[in-house]
Amino acid sequence: MATIADEVMTHIEKEIDASWEDEVAFLKDLVRYPSISGEEKPAQKMIANYLEKELDMKVDRFQPNIEKIKNHPGFSPVEWDYENSDIVIGQHFGEEQEKNSLILQGHTDVVSPEPVGLWSSPPYEPVVTDGKLYGRGAADMKGGLAAMIFAYRAIVRAGFEPKSNVMLQFVPDEERTGNGALAALHEGYTAKGALIPEPFGMKAAVAQVGSLWFRVKFRTVKKTEHGNVQANAIEKSQQVIAALKNFEKQLSESVTHPAFADQDNPLDMNLGVLEVGDFESNEPVTGKIEGRIALLPNETVNERKDQLREYIQQTFAKDDWFNDQPPEVEFYGFHAEATVSDDQTPLFKVLDASHEAVTGTYPERRSLPSTTDARFFHLYYDMDAICYGPDGGNFHEIDEWVDLESVKKVTKVYAYMLASWSGLKRIK
Ligand SMILES: [Zn+2]
Numbered sequence: 001m002a003t004i005a006d007e008v009m010t011h012i013e014k015e016i017d018a019s020w021e022d023e024v025a026f027l028k029d030l031v032r033y034p035s036i037s038g039e040e041k042p043a044q045k046m047i048a049n050y051l052e053k054e055l056d057m058k059v060d061r062f063q064p065n066i067e068k069i070k071n072h073p074g075f076s077p078v079e080w081d082y083e084n085s086d087i088v089i090g091q092h093f094g095e096e097q098e099k100n101s102l103i104l105q106g107h108t109d110v111v112s113p114e115p116v117g118l119w120s121s122p123p124y125e126p127v128v129t130d131g132k133l134y135g136r137g138a139a140d141m142k143g144g145l146a147a148m149i150f151a152y153r154a155i156v157r158a159g160f161e162p163k164s165n166v167m168l169q170f171v172p173d174e175e176r177t178g179n180g181a182l183a184a185l186h187e188g189y190t191a192k193g194a195l196i197p198e199p200f201g202m203k204a205a206v207a208q209v210g211s212l213w214f215r216v217k218f219r220t221v222k223k224t225e226h227g228n229v230q231a232n233a234i235e236k237s238q239q240v241i242a243a244l245k246n247f248e249k250q251l252s253e254s255v256t257h258p259a260f261a262d263q264d265n266p267l268d269m270n271l272g273v274l275e276v277g278d279f280e281s282n283e284p285v286t287g288k289i290e291g292r293i294a295l296l297p298n299e300t301v302n303e304r305k306d307q308l309r310e311y312i313q314q315t316f317a318k319d320d321w322f323n324d325q326p327p328e329v330e331f332y333g334f335h336a337e338a339t340v341s342d343d344q345t346p347l348f349k350v351l352d353a354s355h356e357a358v359t360g361t362y363p364e365r366r367s368l369p370s371t372t373d374a375r376f377f378h379l380y381y382d383m384d385a386i387c388y389g390p391d392g393g394n395f396h397e398i399d400e401w402v403d404l405e406s407v408k409k410v411t412k413v414y415a416y417m418l419a420s421w422s423g424l425k426r427i428k
Helices: 006-018 020-031 041-053 138-157 179-186 233-254 301-317 346-359 374-380 404-422
Strands: 058-062 087-092 102-107 127-129 132-134 160-162 166-171 193-196 204-208 210-219 221-224 227-230 269-276 286-295 328-336 365-368 384-387 401-403 424-426
Touching (some): 006 020, 006 404, 020 041, 020 404, 041 058, 041 138, 041 166, 087 179, 102 179, 102 404, 138 160, 138 401, 179 374, 193 374, 193 404, 204 346, 204 384, 210 233, 210 301, 233 269, 233 301, 286 301, 346 384
Parallel strands (some): 102 166, 102 193, 204 365
Antiparallel strands (some): 058 087, 160 424
């Protein structure tokens, strides 16, 4: 780890303060793009232009290629394509090349803002109130994207460049699969360490659960010798929901991990979609439920799939209605395993020192009740990757916000990290 003279860092911090209005304007521009997973391209193009024109980086832009990654153990199967998604990689080539190279990586996609009518102001029209910037993606994670770009920009504008290679990676489809991050790494865009500015309140993540998406389809009509018999699928859906919640309860009682001891229910199951019925005077006879179930470290995606399939089969084998046509279980989207990090690695120490330089304290640690792209770096590419980003709230909910002061502080912490991890060279 390089020691950076105080006067250099003071200079860089001043640059961040001086360009703060530009940074907020950039963040607002980014929030205006409705970059829902699968529709990231326009936002990615804007970022690519910025990196090329304003930061003089070499920029690679390409679509995730499913054919290339579909047999990778970290791949999540998709029911969609990447025609309107791409990956943007901004690269700085330092004189020491890979020696202390660093990736700053963030996802450009956001989740659905529905129901839009319940927002206090439209989700893609950023509004600042009391130091909070509101908008879909403001926290998760466009605030972090702005911070990583402006940290690098401040170093360059202050007249320096990192001695080792630096990559700014912007990836799509983090909210459904993580295949964007996987595709970037698979193409060889790796480094000695990575930082992911997820908005966890300036705390460093040391563990994250895994995530698996499922779909349960059921039918409430059957053919008999005397014609069809049927039941109401809306009413029967309650039985399927009850079974799923019972599966979650059984899991929570049997599986634990010390890294998640502080969480009430790390194996949370979220039911996200219920589709049944289409006309007031018809009796619905089909339905589907889609959701997400978590995994703890030491569990595998395949084990969890088998458990859920078997549980549904056994539960409904005893049921009068469903015994001869039990609900069917499918899996798609997230196939993500959990990870735990060692928080005393060289990269963590640099983060600790950088956070201390800006705030006067060490960053707290936390475990995450969700998955992030950090898992790919840890599990498949043997790289240290830390999630650490600004403070915000209401992610995946209405009225999402990011605390702007924390974005500024995080920008400074990233600049310190880049400087002390890679070292700086004066260029003007
Ligand atoms: Zn995120």
